[in-house]
Every structure is written in C-alpha cells, then in structure tokens.
Amino acid sequence: MQTLSDLLECFQLYAVCEPCQRVEGVDLPTLVKSEGGDYPIDRVRMRLYCKSCQQRSQALRIVYVGPDGKAASFRYAR
Numbered sequence: 001m002q003t004l005s006d007l008l009e010c011f012q013l014y015a016v017c018e019p020c021q022r023v024e025g026v027d028l029p030t031l032v033k034s035e036g037g038d039y040p041i042d043r044v045r046m047r048l049y050c051k052s053c054q055q056r057s058q059a060l061r062i063v064y065v066g067p068d069g070k071a072a073s074f075r076y077a078r
Ligand SMILES: [Zn+2]
Pocket: 017, 018, 019, 020, 021, 022, 050, 051, 052, 053, 054, 055
C-alpha cells in the first residue's frame, strides 16, 4: 500500500475529474502535515471531490517529478 511519504519526494499527485475533465494538483506537503506520512493514497482517492461539478471522481494521476520536483521544473522551464 502506498502512503503519502512514498510519494512526497519524487511524485506529484493530481486529482482528475472524469465528467468535466478538471485536473487539480494535490498539495502533498500540506496533506502530510495534516494526516501524517503514513496516510494511505487510497484514502486520499476516496476523499477526492470536484469543486467544479460537485462529483466525487476518485481518479488520481501520479506523476513522477524526480527528487525535489526537479524533473518537473526542468520540463516547465523549457
Ligand atoms: Zn468535475
């Protein structure tokens, strides 16, 4: 089972709403502060809620960004 601390260093989480195609970044450091590093990703998924269409989507996209998000900043700096 994956936990928040498994993803914190090298991954970014995005909540995806399939009905309206809305994608929102999940703030991992804030979640770790409020729920702790052992909090399971599956429970994050169950909590997902689209602010736009008011539906629970439960779809998570997990993106590798590398240590400290360097891979992501490299990609966006191009
Ligand atoms: Zn939606």
